[in-house]
Amino acid sequence: MSTPPASIAAAADEAAPRSRRGRPGYDRAQVLEIAVRLFNEQGYDATSVSSLAAELGLSKAALYHHFSSKEQILQIALDDALGGLEAVLEDALSGEQPTAARLVSVIQGAVRVLTSRLPQVTLLLRVHGNSEIERAALERRRIFDQRVAKLVAQAQREGELRSDIRPSVATRLMFGMINSLIEWYRPAHTSLTPEELVGDVTRVIFDGLRAR
């Protein structure tokens, strides 16, 4: 369903209680952010529209001025995560660069997407295929993984990557490491910047931890 025109959303904001629980009114982006946080904390299935409205201090009607359904919020958040990752892959595949450089771009771009869209990617990685939207997201992840695995296979054929590990396994191990960021990387609670993390992940994946 499409976004309501700004004037309607604004009118909805006016109508909604602005300071219940001492909070100001929310715009669409803020509702989305809080909804995704709740989904990650409580589980998507376990989060009702009522509990989301309660958390926001909005009536369900006011919430429905921002989004047509809980599913729409899920869809937008998953699109955000998947769209980010897919754009990274498209970027890496376009232009003239060696295969190994494309792979470096994919890995570094993926780390940047994860660190900048942590809540959305967290939601994506916890999706289990319980609905059509979730199954479509899993299918997009599968296609993404396959395309990266093809890149790994090509870099192996070109002699850039070691060929004693299956491309599919190398891809899963790489993304196992990258995706683990959602479990432990908390930008607000560490001096480790996203760009340091990009460098660390790249070094471990390509050169390993051994001193040379």
Next chain:
Amino acid sequence: MSTPPASIAAAADEAAPRSRRGRPGYDRAQVLEIAVRLFNEQGYDATSVSSLAAELGLSKAALYHHFSSKEQILQIALDDALGGLEAVLEDALSGEQPTAARLVSVIQGAVRVLTSRLPQVTLLLRVHGNSEIERAALERRRIFDQRVAKLVAQAQREGELRSDIRPSVATRLMFGMINSLIEWYRPAHTSLTPEELVGDVTRVIFDGLRAR
């Protein structure tokens, strides 16, 4: 709570319907296995003793002859996973070997624990600290991680590991890769053996994917 004497458990098995849903009676290990599978599929909190009894085709009373509570089953499964990982670390730290070799032992042993106890480790990695048992498990994981990070720091000081990555970050990236196995490694559905996986993970962590 302690295990009931074998004779009581056997008597309980006799009393329970043996062939409801066409299944035979279960021993304690089988009940544990099915319970852990259900916890992983449905979530621990969402799995009731009633639904577990129904899945087994047992009465709740018969189930309580095997285990005193749902919490006891969780505790046993988490102990199994954590005990396996801790034993790997103790083994690696005992005896006379260089620090880097100890770290290789920890990584390879951890992959073996994960592949041989996938359901229990899956349960462990999804624990969020919602109860005393879960918080105790998280604390044991934290201590394990800290001890591994100390090993990484020591190997860096000895010049065996690159020192341009913080020990805590290197440890998280390593275990991010290793722990991802629970998401994708299915021994029954792949020709990749656990020992091949041990080799692949070791090579990537220490030497990276780049061809040399």
